[in-house]
Amino acid sequence: MTLPTSLDEAVAALAAMPAAVPVAGGTDLMSAVNSGLLRPAALVGLGRISEIRGWQYADGNALLGACLTHARMGRSDFAALIPALAMAARAAGPPQIRNAGTLGGNIANAAPTGDALPVLAALEATVVLAGPDGTREIPVGHLTAGHDPLRPGELLAYVRAPLLHAPQTFLKATTRTGPGRATASVALVLDPARRGVRCAIGAVAPMPLRPLEAERWVSGLIDWDGSRALEPEACTAFGDYAAMSCIPDPAEGELPLALAHLRRTVAALARRALERALS
Amino acid sequence: MGRTAVTLEINAQSCAFDLDNRTTLLDALREHLGLTGTKKGCDHGQCGACTVLVDGMRMNSCLLLAVALDGAQIITVEGLSSDAALHPVQQAFIDHDAFQCGYCTPGQICSAIGAITEAASGWPSAVTPQERPLGPVPLTAPEIRERMSGNLCRCGAYVNIVNAVTEAAEAVGEAAR
Ligand SMILES: Cc1cc2nc3c(=O)[nH]c(=O)nc-3n(C[C@H](O)[C@H](O)[C@H](O)COP(=O)(O)OP(=O)(O)OC[C@H]3O[C@@H](n4cnc5c(N)ncnc54)[C@H](O)[C@@H]3O)c2cc1C
Ligand code: FES
Ligand code: FES
Numbered sequence: 001m002t003l004p005t006s007l008d009e010a011v012a013a014l015a016a017m018p019a020a021v022p023v024a025g026g027t028d029l030m031s032a033v034n035s036g037l038l039r040p041a042a043l044v045g046l047g048r049i050s051e052i053r054g055w056q057y058a059d060g061n062a063l064l065g066a067c068l069t070h071a072r073m074g075r076s077d078f079a080a081l082i083p084a085l086a087m088a089a090r091a092a093g094p095p096q097i098r099n100a101g102t103l104g105g106n107i108a109n110a111a112p113t114g115d116a117l118p119v120l121a122a123l124e125a126t127v128v129l130a131g132p133d134g135t136r137e138i139p140v141g142h143l144t145a146g147h148d149p150l151r152p153g154e155l156l157a158y159v160r161a162p163l164l165h166a167p168q169t170f171l172k173a174t175t176r177t178g179p180g181r182a183t184a185s186v187a188l189v190l191d192p193a194r195r196g197v198r199c200a201i202g203a204v205a206p207m208p209l210r211p212l213e214a215e216r217w218v219s220g221l222i223d224w225d226g227s228r229a230l231e232p233e234a235c236t237a238f239g240d241y242a243a244m245s246c247i248p249d250p251a252e253g254e255l256p257l258a259l260a261h262l263r264r265t266v267a268a269l270a271r272r273a274l275e276r277a278l279s
Numbered sequence: 280m281g282r283t284a285v286t287l288e289i290n291a292q293s294c295a296f297d298l299d300n301r302t303t304l305l306d307a308l309r310e311h312l313g314l315t316g317t318k319k320g321c322d323h324g325q326c327g328a329c330t331v332l333v334d335g336m337r338m339n340s341c342l343l344l345a346v347a348l349d350g351a352q353i354i355t356v357e358g359l360s361s362d363a364a365l366h367p368v369q370q371a372f373i374d375h376d377a378f379q380c381g382y383c384t385p386g387q388i389c390s391a392i393g394a395i396t397e398a399a400s401g402w403p404s405a406v407t408p409q410e411r412p413l414g415p416v417p418l419t420a421p422e423i424r425e426r427m428s429g430n431l432c433r434c435g436a437y438v439n440i441v442n443a444v445t446e447a448a449e450a451v452g453e454a455a456r
Contacts, residue, residue: 001283001300001346023344027324030342033301034322042281043300045347071336075402076413083409090405094429095397096390097324099336100343179405179428 003045007052007130007157013044015132015153020044022155024067025100027093028109052104052157055081063128064159066104071095073103082161084122084168084187088115091172091179104156110144117144118187118202119170120159121210128158145207166190169273172202173265184265186242188273195224197274201246201266211270214241218274228278235278239271283346289314290358298345305329305340308355316356316385320431327430330386330393331355337393339429356385359392367454368392371447372440379434387430391444394418394426395451418448 002020004010014020020042023029032038046052052065055078062081064073070089072078079086092098092106092115106116107127120140128137131154140159142148150156168189174180185202196219200208218238222228243266249255255263286295289312296311305322308314308331320328322341329340332354359366368391371377378384398404398416406425407416416422423444424437432440 001281001344003347003349023347026342026344026347027339030303030344031323034303034341039301043344043347045344047347071397071402074404079403079409087405090403090407093324094327095394095404095426096327096330096337096339096429097342099393100338177424177428179425 001043001045003048005048005050007049007155010044010046010049010155011130011132011153014155017042017044018152022046022108024102024105025069025097027097027101028105028111046102046104046155057163058160061160061162064103064161066102066107066156066158068103070098070101070103070106074098081163082119082123082168084119084170084189085116085161087168087170088119088172088185088187091115091170093179103159107140107144107159108150108156110146112206113181113203114144115170115172115182115185115202118185118200118208119168119189120161121200121202121208122168122187122189122198123161123164124198125159125161127156128160129154130157131155141207162191164189164191164193166192167277169276171269171273173269184262184269186266186269186273188270188277190228190277192224195219195222197222197277199242199270199273201242201270204246204262204266209246211242211245214238214245214270217241222278230274230278232275235271235274236267238274239267239269242270243267285346285349287345287348287350288352290354296345300344300346302345303341304331304333304343304345304348304353307345308340308353314355314357318382318385320383320386325431326383326386327390328383328386330389330430332389332393335393335396337390354389356388359388366392367450368395368443368447371443371450375439375443375446376436377439377443378432378436383430383432383434383436387427387432387440390427390430391440391447394423394444395448398422398426398448399452399455418445420445423448 021040024046052067070092073089172182172185182203188199247263318328320326
């Protein structure tokens with residue numbers, strides 16, 4: 001077990017021990033270890049690297065440290081910057097888990113129910129990876145989909161997310177009261193500078209899904225220089241459009257009942273998310 | 280996998296260990312120190328029975344690697360009372376009959392202390408209104424249910440747990456004033 005205090009040290013430690021596994025909050029990793037699914041040969045603890053536990057500003061973006069905890073992101077000062085990420089963080093499991101679990105762990109683990117992931121997809125955020133050969137930056141989705149996985153010795157250092165200065169929402173449906181895993185989630189952000197609504201649906205597929213046509217359609221209806229308000233029917237139609245694009249009708253026969261129910265849930269979440277963002 | 284020497288400050292006492300790297304804080308407390316107040320319910324972060332305070336923050340000790348915590352201050356249920364006086368949260372649990380078998384209680388109590396601190400520090404929860412004045416979040420029953428949702432009670436003592444935390448939050452608030 002090594003406990004580096006800087007990113008450079010951590011990268012060097014990983015490069016020196018290719019079999020070592022990085023551990024941030026441990027909430028995903030230790031669940032796997034305790035179930036006997038994982039026996040790491042060595043561990044590199046990331047909890048002491050203060051440069052990635054906070055955030056900084058860079059050209060209209062926020063550079064978020066990979067070891068920001070959900071609890072930290074849920075607080076009011078962070079919510080003023082990236083409201084949807086704060087809302088997702090407040091819903092990402094019970095409080096004890098959110099005091100330990102981190103943004104970087106949520107991305108690296110890439111679970112379909114990872115609550116930060118639809119928000120990052122709607123924000124079109126990128127990740128900055130630090131490795132033995134320097135840093136590189138790729139869209140979050142390329143990493144989580146495995147198109148461009150972490151290379152040996154590489155760590156997730158930062159997430160670059162735009163500061164949009166406009167309303168955002170994150171809504172999540174679960175099977176229990178209190179914070180459970182999402183059965184469906186919706187992140188929606190307004191980008192007034194680009195006159196766009198961006199939306200991502202989480203938990204219904206291995207990756208967050210972007211209903212691009214529904215986004216384009218509704219962005220065109222909004223009076224970006226005026227009140228931005230929409231008729232209730234338009235919000236309902238957006239919800240249905242978004243849900244239909246994520247859970248389409250099968251080529252033949254009926255949609256199975258469970259999926260039809262999930263589609264209604266997504267439609268309701270997407271409608272509400274839009275209504276709240278525009279209200 | 281190797282072993283590492285660590286020093287943890289547990290209930291205000293410095294404890295030095297030589298531990299297998301995979302040892303969880305929960306196992307270090309229970310198996311190595313004999314502090315069996317902290318319970319193992321699920322070993323997966325699901326139940327909250329193993330909740331302790333790490334540098335003042337409530338966490339599930341079953342998911343923490345002890346050797347990653349070198350130098351940390353840990354408080355378990357055994358470290359809450361001073362002299363003969365119970366911690367206000369412990370007293371409130373007794374006064375409100377907030378348990379039956381008691382297995383979840385040490386975790387509930389540590390978690391409640393964390394919840395009260397977090398709300399007093401103004402940390403919003405998933406049920407806190409988006410628009411609100413800055414400052415402490417009042418611990419209403421819905422806030423307590425949300426903030427205590429990481430602690431399961433198989434005996435279903437939830438109603439009295441909410442009452443106990445309500446009263447304890449007031450008592451802790453009074454004491455701080
Ligand atoms: C009871 C319970 C409930 C939960 N509920 C939710 C929920 O509702 N929503 C949700 O989204 N998640 C939930 N989670 C999952 C988990 O808490 C989150 O995914 C959390 O963000 C993981 O972060 P971590 O720091 O604990 O990751 P760790 O467990 O430390 O790491 C996870 C993985 O990522 C790798 N890793 C971590 N950091 C880095 C880095 N900087 N660079 C490269 N690799 C890295 C690790 O090697 C490991 O493979 C829950 C977990 C539990 C146990
Ligand atoms: S034993 Fe740790 S949460 Fe259940
Ligand atoms: S009192 Fe028995 S589990 Fe809570």
